[in-house]
Amino acid sequence: MDGLSLSLGVVSAVIQTYTAVTSAYDVYLSVKEFPSTYRELRTAFMVERYRLEQWGEQMLSDVQQQRVDKDHNLALWKLFQTVFDSMWAAFQESNRTLEDYGHIAGVPKSGNMSDLELLESMQISVKQPPKRSVIGLARTIKFVLRDKRKMEHLVKELCYWNDSLDKMTDKLAQESMRRRLRVNFSTGNVDQLEQLQAAASLLQHRDLEEMASARTVIEKGYSSETPSLPPDATLAPSAPSRAASPNPEENFRLEMNQLDFGQNLPFMTDQTRALATTSRGESIIVDWRLCRDDTWRRQNPKAFRQRTENLTRVLNSDLKALDVAVLHCVGYLDQSSTVTGYAFRIPPEAKPGQKPMTLHSLLTNVSKTSDVPDLGERFELAKALTSTVFEILNLGWLHKNIQPKNVLFWPKPGTKDEPNYSKPYLVGFDISRPNQPGEMSEKPLADPDDDIYRHPDYRAQNSRSFLPSFDIYSLGIILFEIGTWRDVGYQGRRSTRPKLETHHSDPRFIEKVVMGAPVKDLKRHMGAKYRDAVMACLSQQLDSIWDAKRAFENPEARLRYFQTEVQAKVVDAIAVCSA
Numbered sequence: 001m002d003g004l005s006l007s008l009g010v011v012s013a014v015i016q017t018y019t020a021v022t023s024a025y026d027v028y029l030s031v032k033e034f035p036s037t038y039r040e041l042r043t044a045f046m047v048e049r050y051r052l053e054q055w056g057e058q059m060l061s062d063v064q065q066q067r068v069d070k071d072h073n074l075a076l077w078k079l080f081q082t083v084f085d086s087m088w089a090a091f092q093e094s095n096r097t098l099e100d101y102g103h104i105a106g107v108p109k110s111g112n113m114s115d116l117e118l119l120e121s122m123q124i125s126v127k128q129p130p131k132r133s134v135i136g137l138a139r140t141i142k143f144v145l146r147d148k149r150k151m152e153h154l155v156k157e158l159c160y161w162n163d164s165l166d167k168m169t170d171k172l173a174q175e176s177m178r179r180r181l182r183v184n185f186s187t188g189n190v191d192q193l194e195q196l197q198a199a200a201s202l203l204q205h206r207d208l209e210e211m212a213s214a215r216t217v218i219e220k221g222y223s224s225e226t227p228s229l230p231p232d233a234t235l236a237p238s239a240p241s242r243a244a245s246p247n248p249e250e251n252f253r254l255e256m257n258q259l260d261f262g263q264n265l266p267f268m269t270d271q272t273r274a275l276a277t278t279s280r281g282e283s284i285i286v287d288w289r290l291c292r293d294d295t296w297r298r299q300n301p302k303a304f305r306q307r308t309e310n311l312t313r314v315l316n317s318d319l320k321a322l323d324v325a326v327l328h329c330v331g332y333l334d335q336s337s338t339v340t341g342y343a344f345r346i347p348p349e350a351k352p353g354q355k356p357m358t359l360h361s362l363l364t365n366v367s368k369t370s371d372v373p374d375l376g377e378r379f380e381l382a383k384a385l386t387s388t389v390f391e392i393l394n395l396g397w398l399h400k401n402i403q404p405k406n407v408l409f410w411p412k413p414g415t416k417d418e419p420n421y422s423k424p425y426l427v428g429f430d431i432s433r434p435n436q437p438g439e440m441s442e443k444p445l446a447d448p449d450d451d452i453y454r455h456p457d458y459r460a461q462n463s464r465s466f467l468p469s470f471d472i473y474s475l476g477i478i479l480f481e482i483g484t485w486r487d488v489g490y491q492g493r494r495s496t497r498p499k500l501e502t503h504h505s506d507p508r509f510i511e512k513v514v515m516g517a518p519v520k521d522l523k524r525h526m527g528a529k530y531r532d533a534v535m536a537c538l539s540q541q542l543d544s545i546w547d548a549k550r551a552f553e554n555p556e557a558r559l560r561y562f563q564t565e566v567q568a569k570v571v572d573a574i575a576v577c578s579a
Contacts, residue, residue, distance in 0.1 A: 010077045017084035018056055024091040025049040038148060040198035044155045047199055047208070050184055051162045054177045058169060079168060083161050090157045152202065159203045176572050179390070182211050182322075183563045186394050187556045188436075190219050206321040214314050215395050221310030222434045252312040254331040254343055259284070273427075275353055276343075283352040284330060286341040289430025291442040300440075308332050308340055311429055314395070315342070325388040327408075327425050340430055349420060350410040357411075357419055359478070360404035363487045372485045375526075376579035377421040382482050382530070386574045388426050389475045393468050394563055396435050400466055401428045401444050402474035403453035404481065435468060437555065448505045452488060453477050456507035457543070468559065469542040472566060476537020477510060479574070480519060483526040483534065488514060510538060529573045536569040 028045055059080075166174050185196055185208060193216045200208035259276040274286045291297065297304045315329035327344035334340055346354065366372060373381070385407065392399055406428030409419040431442045443458075444450065451459050455470040481488050488510070506512070515538055522531035536542065545565050552558040 010074060010081060014077055014080045014084060015060060017081065017088060018052075018060065021084055021087045021091070022049070022052060022056070024088070025052070038151070040195045040202065041148065041151050041155060043192075043195045044159075044199035044203055047181070047185065047196075047203065047205065048155060048158045048162055051177070051181060052165075054180055055162070055165050055169070058173055058177065059165075076168065080165070083164050087158060087161045090154055090161070093154075156203065172572075172575055175575060176567070178207060179567055179571065180564070181205075182207060182391075183394055183560055183567065186211060186215060186396070186560065186563075188215075188219050188396060188554075189556070190216055193219065210317065210319055210321050211391075211395065214317050214319065217310060217313045217317070218396050218434055221306060221313075222436055222439075252309060252316065252329075252331040254333045256333060256335070259286070259333070259343070273356075274341075275346075275355060277353075278330075282330075283346045283350075283354075284343045285327070285346055285356070286333065286343050287427045287430070288335070288339060288341040289428070290339055290445055291431050293443060296440045296442060307433060310434075311397075311432065312342065314397070315344075315429070319391075322391045323384075323387055324391050325384045325424050325426055327427065342427075342429060344427070347410055347423065347425065349413050349423065354410060356408040356425075357417075358405050359407035359409070359424070359481075360487070362409070362419060363404055363481055363485065364490075366485065373419075373421050374579065378482050378485065378526075379530075379574075379577045379579060381421045381424055382479055382574050382577070384422070384424050385426065385478060385482075386475060386533075386571055389471055390563070390566060390571050393435070393471060393559075393566075396559070397432060398435050398466055398468060399426070399429065399432050399471050400442075401431055402426070402471055402478065403428070403450055404478060404487075405450070407478070433466075435559065439465075449489070451505065452509055455540075455543075456511070459507040467543065467546055468562060469540075469546045472537050472542050472570065473540070475570075476534050477514075479530075479534045479537065480514060480522065483522045483530060484518070514538065527577060530577050533570045533573040536573075542566065542569075 025045065025048070029042065029049060166177065169177075187193060187196075193212045197209055197212035197216065200206070200212060258279060260278075261274055261276045272288050274288070276284055276286055278284060309332070312329050312332050315326060319326065327347065329342055329344050331343045332340055333343060346352075346356075350356070362371075389399065389402065406426060408425045408427055409421065409423070412418045412420040431444055433439050433442070443463075453474045455467075455473045457464050458466060458470050477488055515535075519535055519538065520531065522534055542562070542565065546558070546562050552561070
């Protein structure tokens with residue numbers, strides 16, 4: 001047998017065994033009558049089934065099969081076969097429990113049947129999809145599920161082999177598959193989120209667990225908001241709602257006298273931050289915010305308080321596995337009924353009392369070549385911000401104020417003022433809100449230099465409610481600025497940096513000034529993939545995707561479809577960029 005025939009034989013065997021394993025998954029998932037205490041196990045099977053499916057789409061495509069060659073890929077495909085054989089063996093081991101009960105269920109014992117014959121007796125084929133539904137058979141195996149320990153052992157073993165398959169792909173492919181996994185299982189259903197959290201904990205999927213935990217807080221908090229209070233209600237301190245937090249004892253409300261601001265008390269205005277020290281000597285930064293119209297806050301104080309507490313809980317969570325570039329929130333303060341500040345710990349790499357720099361200040365203070373970060377640093381910055389915005393949207397939350405003034409840096413350790421571009425931090429969450437129908441969409445204070453980063457449909461006099469695509473649009477402007485390393489309002493030669501004679505107040509400023517030669521010129525600076533990602537953000541095509549008149553089953557399905565498009569057009573495209 002020549003090398004090519006041998007290679008094709010291995011590929012065929014891998015695909016056949018892969019089909020058998022996915023069909024075995026489907027048999028278990030066809031059992032609808034899972035005991036209530038087993039629901040997290042069914043979710044665990046769904047997670048591992050989806051992981052395998054995503055791996056198959058990545059590695060068993062026609063393009064991948066065409067790359068098989070005896071000198072380079074044959075050994076890898078033999079490893080695939082070993083893993084799938086092990087997966088099948090795990091199912092077979094579990095099926096022995098089924099065999100033990102077979103005489104009760106009317107399922108034939110395997111006897112001396114081969115694996116293939118046993119598969120066929122179970123209405124599963126390794127060569128083609130089952131000709132008949134497996135639902136009837138699935139009902140006969142439901143008492144396998146009575147042994148919870150065996151089911152846990154099986155799904156953990158399947159998880160182990162899925163991990164092994166993932167490790168045979170490159171890092172970028174692994175990260176992309178994990179993003180798709182989180183998007184697929186993000187939901188607004190609290191019961192499903194709690195099952196997902198338990199399943200993820202069982203399988204040690206830390207990113208899924210954190211995502212489910214954070215979104216549970218958001219969804220419970222949203223359901224507990226009461227936006228119909230009388231206008232004369234006050235913002236008196238109140239205990240956190242039990243429905244809003246897994247731990248009702250938590251209270252993140254801070255008082256002004258608990259913090260030492262030094263001699264300079266914070267001034268109540270938009271985008272003002274103040275460093276302070278807690279009674280325990282811990283350095284924090286307080287991010288103060290006002291909104292343009294505080295009517296909703298005044299008329300619905302309890303709802304506003306609830307939203308503030310819920311966001312604080314989310315930002316207080318451990319989100320490291322999601323790789324979200326945000327500071328750790330320790331509480332919130334009220335200067336007045338309409339001015340709120342979020343208190344964040346300064347990052348561990350910062351010195352006590354050390355002030356941060358903003359991306360805006362770095363973009364507008366370029367006087368020499370050394371002020372422009374290296375290409376690799378700009379790519380890493382773009383990746384961090386893109387991933388952060390994407391994950392926040394996937395949690396069911398809208399930021400609504402993404403701009404360079406809300407991106408902070410601290411100096412690199414051992415330097416005086418050299419920004420640590422690899423560790424940006426996104427702040428400015430005060431007007432953010434859950435992505436829920438009918439939610440009040442507060443606006444920030446009007447400022448032409450800030451409004452330039454907002455979607456034109458959100459700047460218009462009769463603006464529409466904020467959409468997830470508006471956050472992506474704002475992200476696109478920042479990505480453009482990172483690529484050119486200049487303020488978007490300055491499109492002249494870097495040596496003179498003359499300001500264009502255009503009006504920033506024009507809602508179509510970006511369309512008129514940037515969406516022509518400047519954005520297309522990004523290819524020269526950052527490459528075609530980066531340019532295409534920026535154009536996808538700014539072209540407003542994602543608005544059309546969100547507004548598409550499709551029969552979505554629920555809001556989660558709509559967000560899932562939108563996020564899948566954003567991942568393909570923006571996040572994954574930025575992720576592959578390198579210097």
